[in-house]
Amino acid sequence: MNEQNMNQTPCIAVAIDGPAGAGKSTIARRVAQELGFLYVDTGAIYRTVGYHMSLMGIGPKDKDGIERCIDDVNIEIVYQDGVQHMILNGQDVTELIRTPEMSMMASGVSAQPCVRAYLLDMQRQLARTHNVVMDGRDIGTVVLPHAQVKVYLTASAEVRADRRWKELTAKGEQVRFEDVYTDVVKRDEQDMNRKIAPLKCADDAELLDCSYLTVDQVVAEVKEIIRRKTAQ
Ligand code: DC
Numbered sequence: 647m648n649e650q651n652m653n654q655t656p657c658i659a660v661a662i663d664g665p666a667g668a669g670k671s672t673i674a675r676r677v678a679q680e681l682g683f684l685y686v687d688t689g690a691i692y693r694t695v696g697y698h699m700s701l702m703g704i705g706p707k708d709k710d711g712i713e714r715c716i717d718d719v720n721i722e723i724v725y726q727d728g729v730q731h732m733i734l735n736g737q738d739v740t741e742l743i744r745t746p747e748m749s750m751m752a753s754g755v756s757a758q759p760c761v762r763a764y765l766l767d768m769q770r771q772l773a774r775t776h777n778v779v780m781d782g783r784d785i786g787t788v789v790l791p792h793a794q795v796k797v798y799l800t801a802s803a804e805v806r807a808d809r810r811w812k813e814l815t816a817k818g819e820q821v822r823f824e825d826v827y828t829d830v831v832k833r834d835e836q837d838m839n840r841k842i843a844p845l846k847c848a849d850d851a852e853l854l855d856c857s858y859l860t861v862d863q864v865v866a867e868v869k870e871i872i873r874r875k876t877a878q
Pocket of ligand 1: 666667688689690692693749752753756757781782783784785833837
């Protein structure tokens, strides 16, 4: 991590929220890299909690089980060559959390209040000490409501499922488009309708539909929003 916290200027926070598969991580990572900010993928943190619960044989709706085990989840976020690695109780689980099962598991456990409370300070602490581009579902609404820049990145469910399917098949996973599409729609429904910190566009966020935009176009658009908002 860098040493931005050495000076006294307040850190800049860029919050990028949106539904699964909208391209948040690709865009956030690129923008962070180009601006020299820290990229924080908060979905990876929820995935890591989900992975721990599945190791313990605890289901995503088992409130009591999750509450019992949450204090045993020791998460460290380590950056190697600018890549965020998730360390769970000493083990690097960065790759293990990138499966369709862990996507659903993360979406499930993230609806539990004890999980959200447990992770809130970790996320805020990163933004207190670094200029960050943080992506997730509730960054602009709950985690960093005072972020200088908020973007809500979205795309149609078909486009998002297609991107996810290509990503997974490129990694050699045997998945059917229909199943990926069903998962995307189900995750939207879970993430948008949960009681606590549901996915929604913050009132002061810029809405960006990237269904028909290239990555370069979206990156340029987000950088322009940052320029405009931080120049005020
Ligand atoms: O961004 P992702 O697909 O890796 O996120 C996995 C799940 O984690 C997502 O379906 C909902 C949850 N999540 C959340 O509730 N809040 C966040 N800030 C980030 C992710």
